[in-house]
Each structure stands twice: as structure tokens, then as C-alpha cells.
Amino acid sequence: MELQSTLIAHVKDAVKKIYDVEIENLEFQPTRKDFEGDITLVTFPMLKTLKTNPVKLGEEIGNYLAENVSEVSGFNVVKGFLNIVLSDAYFLDFFNEIKDRKDFGILPAAEDAKGIMVEYSSPNTNKPLHLGHIRNILLGFSVAEILSAAGNKSYKTQIVNDRGIHICKSMLAWERFGNGETPKSTGLKGDKLVGNYYVKFDQEYKKELRKVAENELKARIEKANLKNQWENLSSVDEPFLKIVESEYEKVLRRYIYEKTDLDTEIIDKKVFYRSDFILDKNNKQDQAILLFKGKFIAFLNRNTFLSVGNIESEEDELIAHYLKNGINSILIKIEGKPEIINNIKILQDAKQMLLKWEAGDPEVVALWEKMNQWVYDGFEKTYDALGVDFDKNYYESETYLLGKDVVNQGLEKGIFYKKEDGSVWIDLTDEGLDEKIVLRSDGTAVYMTQDIGTAIQRVKDFDISGMVYTVGNEQDYHFKVLFLILKKLGFDWADYLYHLSYGMVDLPSGKMKSREGTVVDADDLIAEMTETARNISEELGKLDGYTNVEKEELYRIIGLGALKYYILKVDPKKRILFNPEESVDFQGNTGPFIQYTYARIQSIIRKADFEFKSVEESYKFHEKERSLIKQLQLYPETIQLAAENHSPALIANYTYDLVKEFNSFYQNVTILGTEDATEKSLRVQLANSVGNVIKSSFGLLGIQVPERM
RNA sequence: GGUCGCAUAGCUCAGCUGGAUAGAGCACCUGCCUUCUAAGCAGGCGGUCCCAGGUUCGAAUCCUGGUGCGAUCACCA
Numbered sequence: 028m029e030l031q032s033t034l035i036a037h038v039k040d041a042v043k044k045i046y047d048v049e050i051e052n053l054e055f056q057p058t059r060k061d062f063e064g065d066i067t068l069v070t071f072p073m074l075k076t077l078k079t080n081p082v083k084l085g086e087e088i089g090n091y092l093a094e095n096v097s098e099v100s101g102f103n104v105v106k107g108f109l110n111i112v113l114s115d116a117y118f119l120d121f122f123n124e125i126k127d128r129k130d131f132g133i134l135p136a137a138e139d140a141k142g143i144m145v146e147y148s149s150p151n152t153n154k155p156l157h158l159g160h161i162r163n164i165l166l167g168f169s170v171a172e173i174l175s176a177a178g179n180k181s182y183k184t185q186i187v188n189d190r191g192i193h194i195c196k197s198m199l200a201w202e203r204f205g206n207g208e209t210p211k212s213t214g215l216k217g218d219k220l221v222g223n224y225y226v227k228f229d230q231e232y233k234k235e236l237r238k239v240a241e242n243e244l245k246a247r248i249e250k251a252n253l254k255n256q257w258e259n260l261s262s263v264d265e266p267f268l269k270i271v272e273s274e275y276e277k278v279l280r281r282y283i284y285e286k287t288d289l290d291t292e293i294i295d296k297k298v299f300y301r302s303d304f305i306l307d308k309n310n311k312q313d314q315a316i317l318l319f320k321g322k323f324i325a326f327l328n329r330n331t332f333l334s335v336g337n338i339e340s341e342e343d344e345l346i347a348h349y350l351k352n353g354i355n356s357i358l359i360k361i362e363g364k365p366e367i368i369n370n371i372k373i374l375q376d377a378k379q380m381l382l383k384w385e386a387g388d389p390e391v392v393a394l395w396e397k398m399n400q401w402v403y404d405g406f407e408k409t410y411d412a413l414g415v416d417f418d419k420n421y422y423e424s425e426t427y428l429l430g431k432d433v434v435n436q437g438l439e440k441g442i443f444y445k446k447e448d449g450s451v452w453i454d455l456t457d458e459g460l461d462e463k464i465v466l467r468s469d470g471t472a473v474y475m476t477q478d479i480g481t482a483i484q485r486v487k488d489f490d491i492s493g494m495v496y497t498v499g500n501e502q503d504y505h506f507k508v509l510f511l512i513l514k515k516l517g518f519d520w521a522d523y524l525y526h527l528s529y530g531m532v533d534l535p536s537g538k539m540k541s542r543e544g545t546v547v548d549a550d551d552l553i554a555e556m557t558e559t560a561r562n563i564s565e566e567l568g569k570l571d572g573y574t575n576v577e578k579e580e581l582y583r584i585i586g587l588g589a590l591k592y593y594i595l596k597v598d599p600k601k602r603i604l605f606n607p608e609e610s611v612d613f614q615g616n617t618g619p620f621i622q623y624t625y626a627r628i629q630s631i632i633r634k635a636d637f638e639f640k641s642v643e644e645s646y647k648f649h650e651k652e653r654s655l656i657k658q659l660q661l662y663p664e665t666i667q668l669a670a671e672n673h674s675p676a677l678i679a680n681y682t683y684d685l686v687k688e689f690n691s692f693y694q695n696v697t698i699l700g701t702e703d704a705t706e707k708s709l710r711v712q713l714a715n716s717v718g719n720v721i722k723s724s725f726g727l728l729g730i731q732v733p734e735r736m
Numbered sequence: 737g738g739u740c741g742c743a744u745a746g747c748u749c750a751g752c753u754g755g756a757u758a759g760a761g762c763a764c765c766u767g768c769c770u771u772c773u774a775a776g777c778a779g780g781c782g783g784u785c786c787c788a789g790g791u792u793c794g795a796a797u798c799c800u801g802g803u804g805c806g807a808u809c810a811c812c813a
Contacts, residue, residue, distance in 0.1 A: 056752090062756080069756095071794070074793075105756070107755080191812090459739080461809070464811055466811085473811070499807090502807095503740060503741075503808070504807090533806090585775090593748095598750090600742080602806070602807095609747095616748090620776085622775085626775095634772065635772090676750090683750090683760080684760090693772080693776080693777085694776065697772070699771095714772095
């Protein structure tokens with residue numbers, strides 16, 4: 028970096044001397060591998076003002092630099108690129124500076140530096156953590172570490188969503204169907220146990236929902252007095268029966284697609300449950316349609332609604348088959364209607380429970396505390412397994428009332444406004460956004476209110492000037508609005524809020540849904556990765572002399588390394604498609620590959636039991652040594668870049684490049700085998716420096732490195 | 737429909753504020769373990785950088801329009 032500023036100064040001097048022109052912006056970039064040189068000046072942009080040709084200019088500047096800058100030992104010009112070769116002495120200087128520093132690249136935080144709070148994980152307490160949480164947790168943890176390494180103070184936090192209807196659902200189901208089960212009595216992890224009852228609630232809910240929908244529908248049909256004459260259906264004006272009619276029409280069409288070889292478009296155009304007015308009794312096609320339509324209606328009329336049992340022929344069987352699907356669609360549509368949902372007893376009971384909780388009912392609160400504790404114990408195990416921690420936990424049960432005061436103050440200042448029904452809103456249409464509610468008409472807080480209050484609380488609790496929220500990109504809009512509101516409320520720190528928005532982790536089958544059991548469980552995944560690491564290690568059999576305990580620890584380190592690297596190497600904002608069928612790789616651009624390289628380096632260091640010789644100024648670097656040192660030089664700026672971009676992926680990719688470079692060095696140049704004592708010293712120390720950086724950068728990703736593997 | 741994000745090799749992904757012939761890994765094909773750990777190294781095959789315009793000496797990168805995929809637009813969180 029220092030070098031670049033000397034070069035800039037000298038290039039400016041050169042241009043001034045030769046052309047008598049002051050040049051402003053110069054562009055340097057690392058020289059591409061296929062050309063000789065270390066750093067390249069792009070001369071294209073200067074041509075316009077200097078009115079010369081690129082090769083001539085390159086030669087002129089190159090000569091000047093070679094003569095006047097001691098670090099420059101040579102150059103070559105390719106079109107508008109001046110490739111500058113730096114001296115071995117320059118690289119040696121750099122290397123001597125960093126070779127004994129374990130903290131190379133890491134900037135200590137200034138004493139008076141304000142902190143940045145990183146929020147991540149923030150789970151609901153009604154179900155176990157899954158792969159989606161893992162991405163969140165790894166990202167948040169890593170970004171906090173990177174921010175620290177880049178010279179900031181960072182604090183890790185999570186807001187535990189410990190209250191609300193979701194946990195009441197688990198509580199209710201446990202109370203009703205749990206028979207007093209506990210994590211102890213079942214041997215289940217607490218979060219798993221509570222999660223099971225959340226699923227149980229959903230199953231019961233769906234059962235009841237179906238029953239209520241059916242009954243309601245039957246009642247309305249009876250009331251409509253169709254007398255089993257389904258062709259009269261279209262004359263009934265009733266919303267539920269309209270759904271029935273439209274689904275019946277679909278079924279009818281499907282049946283006629285099957286029975287005739289008419290084009291589906293023609294059928295769609297001609298077949299209506301409602302009427303036959305288009306159909307012509309003398310037209311052959313229309314006759315066919317009328318025939319099957321007649322059979323369909325006849326079948327319907329022979330059966331009462333929701334039963335399709337009165338089957339007399341093969342024909343009926345086909346109709347019954349389509350009808351079953353149709354009735355299912357009808358019920359699904361009706362189940363979405365508020366008049367039905369609001370009549371589901373078990374859901375009402377859960378809501379009742381939430382009200383009791385809010386009123387501080389001792390029994391409900393006791394149950395809530397008990398089950399939440401089970402969940403916390405479970406989460407703790409998962410966090411431990413992942414090797415992450417928090418400086419402070421916030422709990423929604425303690426913060427959900429925050430923010431109301433601020434909103435009321437904002438109301439007085441005219442930032443918010445009240446609607447007739449008493450609800451409070453903010454108008455963000457000037458910013459290209461919508462209106463957003465901040466207080467319900469009954470005066471209670473919404474999600475946004477809480478987040479406003481919690482943010483303010485955190486600034487009170489900690490000496491921080493900014494916050495990073497690690498939350499999925501489905502909440503992009505929410506955070507845009509939140510930050511804008513805080514800014515309008517006049518908080519100066521609102522400019523330093525950052526939504527670390529990351530893409531969803533999807534499965535080949537689509538989105539993960541806890542209620543439907545289509546999730547990749549965090550604990551299971553960690554266990555599987557460890558298992559894979561074990562299998563590979565045992566097959567390779569390089570661990571003679573390790574105890575079983577040491578081996579287990581190693582498998583854990585490798586398995587987690589594979590998982591963490593796999594997730595962190597991807598740009599946070601991109602979505603990840605995770606295929607559980609294809610296991611995470613352990614070869615190539617992977618965590619274990621990098622860990623393996625580290626272990627190799629440690630092996631060399633263990634064997635290098637000789638006095639290191641200092642390296643003389645005249646040392647001539649091997650080409651591989653040179654590129655390794657160049658790669659090491661990039662580490663500090665990579666950390667800064669990763670911090671600015673909140674992107675662990677940049678650290679991962681940097682480390683991979685370093686390790687690739689090292690392995691090439693390792694396999695092409697002998698380290699301990701060389702006769703030359705200086706060479707041997709330098710190479711071992713170089714390997715050691717690479718090892719230090721791997722350990723350091725992997726630390727930023729939350730990945731451990733093994734001494735052997 | 738409005739808004740936001742993504743689109744690069746068969747697959748998974750890099751590509752810094754615009755720069756040289758667009759790079760890795762996996763998969764496939766060749767070599768390399770009597771020498772420091774082969775979870776490795778050396779090499780080969782593989783590209784309409786979604787499409788069309790524009791800005792520029794120069795575009796995968798910036799702008800405009802379009803296509804595809806995803807997210808979001810609740811007195812849910």
C-alpha cells in the first residue's frame with residue numbers, strides 16, 4: 028500500500044518532467060499471471076491528455092521508475108499496460124516485517140472507537156433451528172468477527188422471539204396431548220420436543236379446519252335448498268356456493284377432456300356448468316359435450332354433497348375420481364375464509380392463551396417459562412456445536428412494549444399521523460414507499476414499533492454507533508422502512524444501520540417449512556457432516572497415535588469446517604440451493620482442503636527443528652515464493668474490503684487463493700529437502716506465515732484448523 | 737400489477753471502484769506417491785457472461801428496455 032503511493036508520486040513526477048502535465052488519477056492493478064511483473068499501471072486513461080501512444084508512454088514512465096525508485100527492478104510494456112517488476116529486496120522487507128506476527132492484517136480497535144452491534148440468529152422459541160438459521164448464524168458471527176478485525180469494536184446479540192401466538196400453539200398442544208412429557212422423560216432435546224408440539228398443533232388445527240369447513244358448506248347447501256338438483260346451483264347467489272360452482276366447472280371440463288378427443292381450447296370455450304346456450308344439439312361435437320355433461324350432472328344428483336360413493340359404472344368411477352379432487356380444492360379454498368378460520372376452536376384457545384399470558388396469568392406464565400427453558404437448553408447445545416456466542420440476549424417478552432412512547436412523541440412532532448379508527452401510520456410515499464402502520468387501532472404495538480423501541484434501547488445499553496441486522500432478504504422492505512423511520516425520528520445513528528440481507532436456503536423441493544417437516548435440521552446436519560468427516564478420515568487412515576477423543580474432536584472440526592465454508596463462501600445476497608442428496612464436498616474449494624493445507628504446514632514446522640538463519644538482502648526469490656508473498660500482502664486489504672461489504676465470502680475466497688498458491692509451492696519446491704540453509708529457513712518461515720494467515724482468516728469465518736488430519 | 741434482488745462452463749460458484757486472452761471447484765480425460773501428509777499437484781476438455789440497445793479508447797461489470805426466477809406489497813412476526 029505504501030509502495031503504491033510512492034509509485035503514484037513518481038509516476039506523476041515522470042509525467043510532469045516529460046510532458047509538463049499534472050496527472051490526477053492513476054490506476055494500478057496487480058499484474059496478471061500470464062505477464063511478467065508485480066504491479067501494473069494502466070496508461071490508457073492518460074493518453075487523451077498527453078496525446079501520445081501507449082507503448083511510448085509506458086516505456087518513458089517505466090524508464091523513469093526504474094531509475095528513480097529503488098523498489099522497481101524492471102518493467103515491460105504491453106499496449107496500455109506498464110508491468111512493473113519489483114525487487115526481491117522489497118518483498119524480503121515486507122516478509123521480514125510480517126513473518127513473526129500472528130496478528131498480521133488485523134487492526135486493533137482504537138480505545139475510543141464506538142462499537143457496532145451485530146444481531147443474528149434471533150430464533151422463535153417454538154421450534155428447533157434449521158439450515159436457514161445456520162446460514163444466518165454463520166453470517167452474523169463471521170461479520171462480527173470481521174468488523175472487529177477491521178478495527179471496530181463489535182458486539183454480538185440476538186433478539187429471542189419468545190412470546191406470541193406461535194409459542195402458545197406449542198404450549199396448548201403440549202398441555203392437551205403431552206401427557207406431561209419432558210425432555211428428561213423422552214430423552215429429546217428441549218427445542219425438538221417443543222417443536223413436535225408445534226407440529227401437533229398444526230395437525231389438530233388442520234383436522235378441525237377441515238371439519239368446520241365441511242359442516243359449514245353442508246349447512247349452506249342445505250339452506251340453499253337445491254334438493255339435489257345441482258343444475259340449479261348457478262341460480263344461488265352465495266359466496267361459498269360460487270366456489271363450488273367454479274370448481275365443478277373445472278371438474279366437468281377435465282372429465283370431458285378425458286372422454287372426447289376435442290381440443291381443450293374448444294372445450295374451454297364451450298363448456299359451462301352454468302348453461303348450455305352455446306351448444307347446438309345438431310352439431311356432432313356439441314352432442315358429445317351434452318352427453319357427458321348430462322352424465323356428470325346425473326351423477327351429482329344421485330349423490331349428496333361431499334360423498335361420491337354411489338358408483339354404478341366405470342363411467343361413474345371416472346367422474347368420482349375427478350370429483351374427489353374437485354371437492355378437495357373447494358374445501359381448501361373455503362378453509363382460507365375468515366368466517367371459517369375464526370371459528371376454529373383450537374386456534375381461539377391459543378389466542379385466549381396469549382391474552383392470558385399478556386395479562387400475566389400465573390399458570391400460563393409458568394408453562395411458558397418451563398417450555399421456553401427447554402428450548403433455550405436445546406438452542407444452547409446447537410450454538411455450542413456451531414461454536415458461536417452472544418454478548419447479550421434480548422428477549423421479545425421484555426421489548427415488545429418498547430417503542431410506543433417514541434411513536435407517541437413522533438405523533439406530536441407530526442412524523443406519524445392518526446387515522447379515524449385510532450391506528451397510527453407513517454406516510455412514506457414521498458420516498459417511493461407505502462404507508463406503514465406503527466400502532467394498531469387498539470393502541471398495541473406491531474413488529475415495527477418493537478423494532479424502533481429495541482434499536483433505541485440498544486443504543487442506550489451499549490456504546491455503539493451502528494448496528495448490523497442479519498435477517499433474510501424477505502424482510503428487505505421492513506428494514507428499509509425501519510431505518511427511514513428512525514432517521515425521520517432524528518437519531519443520528521440511523522445512518523449507520525445496515526441490513527445484512529441474505530438469500531434464502533432452498534431445497535430442490537422448494538422452501539423449507541417447519542410445519543410440514545420439510546426442513547434440514549441443524550443438529551442433524553452437523554452430525555451428518557461429522558460422520559462424513561469420520562468416514563473419510565478413517566479411510567485415509569493418517570491418524571496413528573491419536574486417541575479416540577482427539578479423533579472425535581478432529582472429525583467435528585473438519586465436518587463443521589466443510590459446512591461453514593460451504594455456506595460462507597457464497598455471496599450472502601445470493602440464494603443457496605441445498606441438495607441433501609448430494610453431500611457437501613470435502614475436496615477442491617472446500618473447508619477441509621484449506622484445513623488440510625494448514626495441517627501440512629504444521630507437519631513441516633514440527634519437523635523443522637533447526638535454528639532459522641536470517642535471510643540476506645541479496646536473496647533471489649523462487650517464482651512460487653514470490654507469488655505466495657504477494658498473496659500474503661493482500662490479506663489486510665481483504666479484511667477491510669470484507670468489513671466494508673459485510674461479506675465473509677471475500678475472506679473465504681481470499682483464503683482459497685492463498686492455499687492454492689501454497690499447495691502449488693509445496694508440491695513444486697522442496698522445503699526441508701533443500702541443502703541451502705537460507706533457503707530452508709525462508710521457506711519454513713514462509714510456510715509458517717501462510718499457516719498463521721489461514722488460521723487467522725478461518726478464525727474470521729468461525730472455522731477451526733487442525734494440527735493434523 | 738408496483739417495488740426490490742438474482743441471472744457467468746453440464747453442476748456449484750469467483751470476477752475489487754469499468755481494463756489485457758472471463759477464472760476456480762465438481763464431473764469427464766492424461767500424467768505424478770522408494771523424497772516435507774495424494775483431502776494434494778501438473779495438464780486437457782468445456783463459455784451467446786439471459787436478450788436487445790446505449791455510454792466509453794475499452795463493458796460480464798455502468799445506463800435504458802425486455803425475458804426468466806425469487807422475495808415483498810397484512811391492524812402476522
